[in-house]
Amino acid sequence: MTGYSIATIPGDGIGQEVIPVGQRAAEAAAAKHGFTLSWTEFDWSCQRYAETGQMMPDDGVDQVRNHDAIYLGAVGWPGVPDHVSLWGLLIPLRRQLNLWANVRPVRLLKGVQSPLAGRTPEEIDFIVVRENVEGEYSEIGGRLYHGTDQEMAIQEAVFTRRGTDRIMEYAFQIASERKASGYRGHVTSATKSNGIMHSMPFWDERFEVMATRHPEIATSKYHIDILTAHFVLHPDWFDVVVGSNLFGDILSDLGPAVAGSIGIAPAANINPDRTAPSMFEPVHGSAPDIAGKGIANPVAAVWTAAMMLEHLGEVEAAKTLERAIEVSLESPVTRTRDLGGTADTAPCAQSIIAAIGQ
Amino acid sequence: MTGYSIATIPGDGIGQEVIPVGQRAAEAAAAKHGFTLSWTEFDWSCQRYAETGQMMPDDGVDQVRNHDAIYLGAVGWPGVPDHVSLWGLLIPLRRQLNLWANVRPVRLLKGVQSPLAGRTPEEIDFIVVRENVEGEYSEIGGRLYHGTDQEMAIQEAVFTRRGTDRIMEYAFQIASERKASGYRGHVTSATKSNGIMHSMPFWDERFEVMATRHPEIATSKYHIDILTAHFVLHPDWFDVVVGSNLFGDILSDLGPAVAGSIGIAPAANINPDRTAPSMFEPVHGSAPDIAGKGIANPVAAVWTAAMMLEHLGEVEAAKTLERAIEVSLESPVTRTRDLGGTADTAPCAQSIIAAIGQ
Numbered sequence: 001m002t003g004y005s006i007a008t009i010p011g012d013g014i015g016q017e018v019i020p021v022g023q024r025a026a027e028a029a030a031a032k033h034g035f036t037l038s039w040t041e042f043d044w045s046c047q048r049y050a051e052t053g054q055m056m057p058d059d060g061v062d063q064v065r066n067h068d069a070i071y072l073g074a075v076g077w078p079g080v081p082d083h084v085s086l087w088g089l090l091i092p093l094r095r096q097l098n099l100w101a102n103v104r105p106v107r108l109l110k111g112v113q114s115p116l117a118g119r120t121p122e123e124i125d126f127i128v129v130r131e132n133v134e135g136e137y138s139e140i141g142g143r144l145y146h147g148t149d150q151e152m153a154i155q156e157a158v159f160t161r162r163g164t165d166r167i168m169e170y171a172f173q174i175a176s177e178r179k180a181s182g183y184r185g186h187v188t189s190a191t192k193s194n195g196i197m198h199s200m201p202f203w204d205e206r207f208e209v210m211a212t213r214h215p216e217i218a219t220s221k222y223h224i225d226i227l228t229a230h231f232v233l234h235p236d237w238f239d240v241v242v243g244s245n246l247f248g249d250i251l252s253d254l255g256p257a258v259a260g261s262i263g264i265a266p267a268a269n270i271n272p273d274r275t276a277p278s279m280f281e282p283v284h285g286s287a288p289d290i291a292g293k294g295i296a297n298p299v300a301a302v303w304t305a306a307m308m309l310e311h312l313g314e315v316e317a318a319k320t321l322e323r324a325i326e327v328s329l330e331s332p333v334t335r336t337r338d339l340g341g342t343a344d345t346a347p348c349a350q351s352i353i354a355a356i357g358q
Numbered sequence: 359m360t361g362y363s364i365a366t367i368p369g370d371g372i373g374q375e376v377i378p379v380g381q382r383a384a385e386a387a388a389a390k391h392g393f394t395l396s397w398t399e400f401d402w403s404c405q406r407y408a409e410t411g412q413m414m415p416d417d418g419v420d421q422v423r424n425h426d427a428i429y430l431g432a433v434g435w436p437g438v439p440d441h442v443s444l445w446g447l448l449i450p451l452r453r454q455l456n457l458w459a460n461v462r463p464v465r466l467l468k469g470v471q472s473p474l475a476g477r478t479p480e481e482i483d484f485i486v487v488r489e490n491v492e493g494e495y496s497e498i499g500g501r502l503y504h505g506t507d508q509e510m511a512i513q514e515a516v517f518t519r520r521g522t523d524r525i526m527e528y529a530f531q532i533a534s535e536r537k538a539s540g541y542r543g544h545v546t547s548a549t550k551s552n553g554i555m556h557s558m559p560f561w562d563e564r565f566e567v568m569a570t571r572h573p574e575i576a577t578s579k580y581h582i583d584i585l586t587a588h589f590v591l592h593p594d595w596f597d598v599v600v601g602s603n604l605f606g607d608i609l610s611d612l613g614p615a616v617a618g619s620i621g622i623a624p625a626a627n628i629n630p631d632r633t634a635p636s637m638f639e640p641v642h643g644s645a646p647d648i649a650g651k652g653i654a655n656p657v658a659a660v661w662t663a664a665m666m667l668e669h670l671g672e673v674e675a676a677k678t679l680e681r682a683i684e685v686s687l688e689s690p691v692t693r694t695r696d697l698g699g700t701a702d703t704a705p706c707a708q709s710i711i712a713a714i715g716q
């Protein structure tokens with residue numbers, strides 16, 4: 001029987017409550033579809049930082065490198081500055097494992113309320129593909145005249161042809177795969193080439209080149225300002241949206257908001273070259289305000305597990321998980337409170353597991 | 359009687375149809391409130407570019423400098439690349455006249471449909487204040503290894519303490535003024551200091567300094583990604599929002615989208631030091647698809663004229679214009695088609711002018 005080894009990092013707060021649910025759900029799907037999962041747990045977290053001064057050990061990245069995937073809950077806790085928790089864990093994993101694609105589905109599920117008036121699940125169903133290792137997120141820059149009136153801060157964005165081409169190519173591939181299963185086959189590029197930025201005319205040029213390599217896929221491009229407006233006014237225009245590190249970051253929070261799913265959205269940090277394991281983490285954070293109360297919504301963790309199984313090639317198992325989520329979201333008795341239901345974590349989880357068995 | 363001299367640049371497309379309406383409305387308000395307006399028209403446009411090779415003459419900026427304000431329609435036309443029309447007109451005006459603050463009200467008016475479910479005018483009423491001359495929009499950067507596989511594009515963002523402090527100070531001033539007229543007195547900062555960018559921790563530091571100077575104003579800060587989500591999920595959280603050139607650009611398109619008003623929103627490019635005239639332009643573009651048909655919506659131009667009169671100190675006249683807009687929007691007979699009404703430009707304009715007289 002095929003087996004996959006997964007490194008789990010439950011992390012902080014509700015990460016520790018929802019990751020076990022995702023594991024149980026993935027196990028149930030594995031049993032149904034005939035493969036096995038083995039889990040190695042890592043206690044990397046802000047709690048570990050408080051105890052040891054490190055979010056993860058020095059050789060942390062190497063410890064997870066020989067797994068088939070990484071399944072992460074949430075990282076961050078009051079008292080530990082963001083730059084510690086992120087730079088001590090999330091960013092080194094993204095960069096050293098070459099997780100250059102960040103992928104987030106934006107889908108209005110039945111049982112979930114979109115903040116937009118009158119939108120149906122058919123109208124909000126797209127994928128944001130974000131460049132995840134270069135662009136606006138570069139270490140280059142700093143301060144001059146620190147602490148004086150002449151002080152300034154410089155930040156350099158670096159766009160390489162290799163980094164730009166590969167994320168676009170990946171977006172086109174996803175669009176092709178989606179087209180094969182009935183979607184429109186359309187890629188939208190997030191740009192800002194009407195302004196002043198040197199990077200974006202370059203981005204546009206590469207997008208045109210990549211588009212000519214995929215004549216079967218239709219394309220459009222919008223400047224990021226009006227694109228955020230279109231997310232709200234015309235979510236039905238989108239199939240696959242590709243953006244730079246910063247633009248993709250923005251769009252992959254705005255997208256789930258539009259789909260009413262900030263609390264349940266999954267995310268994948270992918271190494272499409274498969275030279276290292278990819279990392280799967282829900283969009284939601286550690287939620288200190290509700291942590292430890294047994295009321296966290298486990299749907300994002302299960303949806304994230306579905307993305308992981310799909311990446312591992314277990315497409316049917318992934319579909320089983322997604323269907324189980326939708327069943328559990330249909331009734332307010334099994335929906336958690338954040339979605340207008342009445343359930344705690346446990347009955348919601350139970351209903352998902354039960355639906356997998358059916 | 360006080361008199362103001364205005365430089366008008368109707369520009370391209372529907373700019374030429376709506377600016378005359380804004381002028382008539384402003385004249386009517388001036389007559390009512392006891393001041394005069396004199397207009398000098400400039401034909402700077404893509405049409406001029408086609409005829410002369412220049413959007414405006416070499417000394418264009420100086421020609422408008424000795425007016426009290428600049429009233430601009432829309433610039434841009436198919437066949438003329440954005441960088442020509444923008445760099446030939448809009449950007450030099452913004453920069454050489456030191457229009458370092460870009461201000462856009464986001465307000466759900468009665469008679470206008472928000473794309474958000476169940477939102478009322480009371481819940482969407484805030485102002486986006488955007489830094490307009492530095493930050494991510496810097497000329498610094500370029501290409502290396504052009505045309506090869508090693509090609510890269512570099513873009514440098516530059517944040518100065520002077521540029522950062524003054525835009526934040528301006529935002530706090532607006533919040534204070536609004537507080538005096540019944541608003542909450544709250545400034546939200548758009549940041550992204552949890553990532554990697556050197557500029558944003560600097561931005562946060564300066565925001566904290568400016569906040570301590572205004573203890574009467576409450577503050578919050580959000581990373582730009584989740585902030586765009588909050589615009590959609592909680593537009594009622596905002597009073598004044600301050601952002602960098604790029605973040606402000608994004609938020610000031612997303613905001614009007616949320617308020618259902620991309621087509622009717624006004625914008626002001628302000629020189630708060632009053633060392634040069636400020637420039638007022640509707641958010642909408644030249645709309646080549648409907649230009650020349652007499653069906654353009656003149657509301658944005660009138661609302662923009664209201665912002666101009668307010669900046670000139672004619673606060674009551676500005677209120678008169680805003681009220682007139684609201685009256686005209688109330689009935690589908692005087693609303694234009696883009697807002698679900700049946701009116702052409704002329705009857706809509708007529709109803710606004712009539713309402714000013716009342």
Ligand SMILES: CC(C)[C@H](C(=O)O)[C@@H](O)C(=O)O
Binds near residue numbers: 194195225444
């Ligand atoms: C036209 C373009 C350069 C401009 C900008 O990005 O500043 C526009 O989006 C705006 O907001 O006025």
Ligand SMILES: CC(C)[C@H](C(=O)O)[C@@H](O)C(=O)O
Binds near residue numbers: 086552553
């Ligand atoms: C936590 C932060 C560094 C991160 C980012 O900006 O990449 C987050 O917003 C995300 O999208 O995962």
